[in-house]
Every structure is written in C-alpha cells, then in structure tokens.
Amino acid sequence: MKFSAMKWVQSTLSGLLVLLGGSEHLLAEPLETWNDGSNKQAILDFVETAVSKLPESKRVAVFDVDGTLTVEKPQSMEMYMNVNHLCEKKKLNPQTYTEQVYQQACNQNFTWLDNHLDVVQLTAFLNETDTSAYQYSMNFLGKEANPVYQAPLKSLFYLPMAELIEYLLTNDFLVYLVSGSDETFIRGMIKEDEFDDLDQKKLNISESHVLSQTVLLHLSEQDGTYIRTYKFRPPNNWNEGKAERIRMDLGETPPLLAVGNSMGDYPMLSYLFKSASVNGLSMIINHDDSARECSYEDKELLQKAHDNGWLIISMKGDFKRLFTSSVKRVKRVKGQCKNSRRSLAKSAIEY
Incomplete structure (x- = not known):
C-alpha cells in the first residue's frame, strides 16, 4: 500500500505530540471508520493531490443525501416526516383536508405515496410558514420513525460519510449537499x-451550501413571513436537474468530487472538473x-461506474461500521425493508 507524504507527516507529528504530552487524538488517522483498502487509499491520495495542486476555490465536493449520507430504506427521512404531518392535519380537520394524499x-x-412524491412534498406544509416547516423538521428528526432501527432519525446518518465530509472540510474543500429532498428539511x-463518536458532533456544512428541491415561497404582506406555495423553484432537483442546479448556483466550473447512489445522481456524477494536473473523482x-x-443495489449505476472507472464504495467491505454506537437494528423479519409501516401521527400537538 502506498505510504503517502501526508500520512508520514501525520504520523511524525502525532508521535511528537505524545512525546510533548499532547493529545494524539488531535491528529487521528483520517477515515478511521473506513476499512483499509484500495478505495480508502484512493480517497486519501485524491485529497492529497487536490490540496497540493488546486486552490481552495476549485476543491468543490457535492453529495447526494438520501441513500448516500442518510438511510433511505424502507423510506427516506423526509417521507416519514411528510406522511406524519399530512395525517396529523387530516385527523385534526377531516372536513378540510379531503384530498387523496391525506388519506x-x-x-x-407508501406505494401510492412514492408514485406521487411531488404531491407529497408540495402538500405536506402547503400554506404554512417556512419557519414552522423548518422547526417541525428539526423536532421530527428526534423521533423513531424508521421501523428497521431503534434510533431517532437524526442518528441514521452513515458515520463513515460524516467522517469523509469532516476530512474534506479539514482540507479546505467546499462541500455542498445536492438532494431531491426538500431544502428546508435538509x-x-x-x-x-449528531455524531457522538466523531470530534465535530455536528455536520459542519453551511445552510447556504444546501442545493436541494426548493418550494417557492410567497411573502405575506400582513406579517412579513414567507408562506410555502404549491410550486417548486426550477430546476427540479432530480436527474439532470441536479447538475443544472450545481451549475446555476456554483458557476461554470464543475465540482471536483461527486458522490451518489442511484441513477438519479448519474448526471451529477458525470459533471466533473478536469484539468491537466487533476481530474475529478x-x-x-x-x-x-x-x-x-436494507440491502439494495442499482445495477444500472454499478455498470456505468465500472464503465467510467468510478470508485464503487461497498457498504459491506469499506465501512467498519455504519452508525454511531447508539443505533440498534431491530430483529430482522421478512419484508421489513419493503414499504414498512410504523405508527405515526399519534399526536397532532407534539410539534
């Protein structure tokens, strides 16, 4: 395995800290939750090359969210939240909320809801303030809604991916989240x-670096609040729309690093920086x-990744662990990962 100059410096400084009575933890080995192997080494080498040859402004990384950073099976975090809120409103005012999506x-x-995702996203907080939707999101993330785990949703963030983002930020990368989930939710x-097992505790990404599906807002002249409408801001943040959103918000220079997990991410994964000294990854x-x-593979994307020479990160082979130590998977039963149900919307006054 290649022993890079960066790793030699880290090892030497770490030893000096110990001799001087300092904390070796301050210079911990990067990507500790990743298994040693060709993929981990390729990432370390790539970052080292980028730091040595490109200015900070060119070190741009874009990540999909659902299925890349967070659990999306049986359903995404946002779907559980939207379903909960829609049903709350239906139970509180059944005569008002008569559209099919509420029932x-x-x-x-979830079969119907997955096939009407735009309707779900646009209706869940329709005519509510964006501030209230934001607060609801933060509150709901503390709930256990995914039936596969005994853990709040906010804990279902893949620890190795959080560590990768921390590593990139430490090396002065600009990290953006590009998602089909609602921008306010992200x-x-x-x-x-929360990452109790990592140093940073929180994901240190600015809200301005969230490039997600965005609901158009209407400014209320009465009280100056922003109200959510039944329209998305273009482009639609799926497929080609992801690459277009990156170009619109970040300018003409493509990202240096792109990470995703489905064919919906393929245009974003293909839209990469190239130069004489460094090519995107x-x-x-x-x-x-x-x-x-829940195990699931996108066969079409895997084939394209093979054809293009992209890194294929194996959950099973590359990650020592998936989550923080507090996350427990419930006993596996047949059909658990397919559109599972969980008791939601027990109280419409919790939030």
Missing part, C-alpha cells in the same frame, strides 16, 4: 444530526450490506 398518508400507503437535518455508494441495513 393515503394516514393509510401509510437545512434542519444538518442542524440536528466520482464515487457511488453500493448498498450491499444486508446484515446492517
């Missing part, structure tokens, strides 16, 4: 996620670990 939410008919998520997260999570 399907109360029935937890902003709440980065404030609430695409990484895909392959969910091949049925023991620790």
Whole structure:
C-alpha cells in the first residue's frame, strides 16, 4: 500500500505530540471508520493531490443525501416526516383536508405515496410558514420513525460519510449537499444530526451550501413571513436537474468530487472538473450490506461506474461500521425493508 507524504507527516507529528504530552487524538488517522483498502487509499491520495495542486476555490465536493449520507430504506427521512404531518392535519380537520394524499398518508400507503412524491412534498406544509416547516423538521428528526432501527432519525446518518465530509472540510474543500429532498428539511437535518463518536458532533456544512428541491415561497404582506406555495423553484432537483442546479448556483466550473447512489445522481456524477494536473473523482455508494441495513443495489449505476472507472464504495467491505454506537437494528423479519409501516401521527400537538 502506498505510504503517502501526508500520512508520514501525520504520523511524525502525532508521535511528537505524545512525546510533548499532547493529545494524539488531535491528529487521528483520517477515515478511521473506513476499512483499509484500495478505495480508502484512493480517497486519501485524491485529497492529497487536490490540496497540493488546486486552490481552495476549485476543491468543490457535492453529495447526494438520501441513500448516500442518510438511510433511505424502507423510506427516506423526509417521507416519514411528510406522511406524519399530512395525517396529523387530516385527523385534526377531516372536513378540510379531503384530498387523496391525506388519506393515503394516514393509510401509510407508501406505494401510492412514492408514485406521487411531488404531491407529497408540495402538500405536506402547503400554506404554512417556512419557519414552522423548518422547526417541525428539526423536532421530527428526534423521533423513531424508521421501523428497521431503534434510533431517532437524526442518528441514521452513515458515520463513515460524516467522517469523509469532516476530512474534506479539514482540507479546505467546499462541500455542498445536492438532494431531491426538500431544502428546508435538509437545512434542519444538518442542524440536528449528531455524531457522538466523531470530534465535530455536528455536520459542519453551511445552510447556504444546501442545493436541494426548493418550494417557492410567497411573502405575506400582513406579517412579513414567507408562506410555502404549491410550486417548486426550477430546476427540479432530480436527474439532470441536479447538475443544472450545481451549475446555476456554483458557476461554470464543475465540482471536483461527486458522490451518489442511484441513477438519479448519474448526471451529477458525470459533471466533473478536469484539468491537466487533476481530474475529478466520482464515487457511488453500493448498498450491499444486508446484515446492517436494507440491502439494495442499482445495477444500472454499478455498470456505468465500472464503465467510467468510478470508485464503487461497498457498504459491506469499506465501512467498519455504519452508525454511531447508539443505533440498534431491530430483529430482522421478512419484508421489513419493503414499504414498512410504523405508527405515526399519534399526536397532532407534539410539534
């Protein structure tokens, strides 16, 4: 295995700290929650090359969220939240909320809800203030809503990915989250996620670096609050829309690093920086670990990754652990990972 100059410096300084009575933990080995191997070494070498040859302004990394940073099976975090809130409103005012989406939410008919994702996203907080939606998001992330784990949603963030982001930020990368989930929800998520087993405790990403699906807001002339409407701000943050959103918000220079897990991320993964000294790196997260999570693989994306020479990160082979120590998987039962139901919307006055 290649022993890089960066690793030699870290090792030497770490030893000096011990001799001087300092804390060796301050210079811990990067990516400690990753297994040693070719993928981990490729990431370390890539970052070292980028730092030595490119200015900070060119060190841009973009990450998908659902399935790349956070658990998305049986459903995404945002879906559980939206379903909960839709059913709350239906139970409080059944005569007002008569549209089909409210009843399907109360029935937890995830097959229907998955096929009407735009309707779910736009309706859940329709005509509410964006501030109240933001606060609701942060509160709901403290709930146990995913039936596969005994843990609040905010703990279902893949620890190795949080560590990778921390490592990139330490090396002066600009990190952006590019997601099909609602922008307000993702902003709440980065404030609430906790990593008790890492130094930073929180995901140190600015809210301005969230490039997610965005609901258009209407400014109320009465009290100056922003009200959520039934329209998305273009582009739609799926497929080609992800790459377009990156170009619109970050300018003409493509990202240096892109990470995703589905064909919906393929355009973003293909939109990469190239130069004479450094070429961009695409990484895909392959969910091949049925023991620790719901296993599912995007065969089409895997083939394209092979064809393009991208890094394929194996959940099973590359991650020592998936979550913080507080997360426990419930006993596995047949069908647990397929559109599972959980008792939601027990109280409409909790938030």
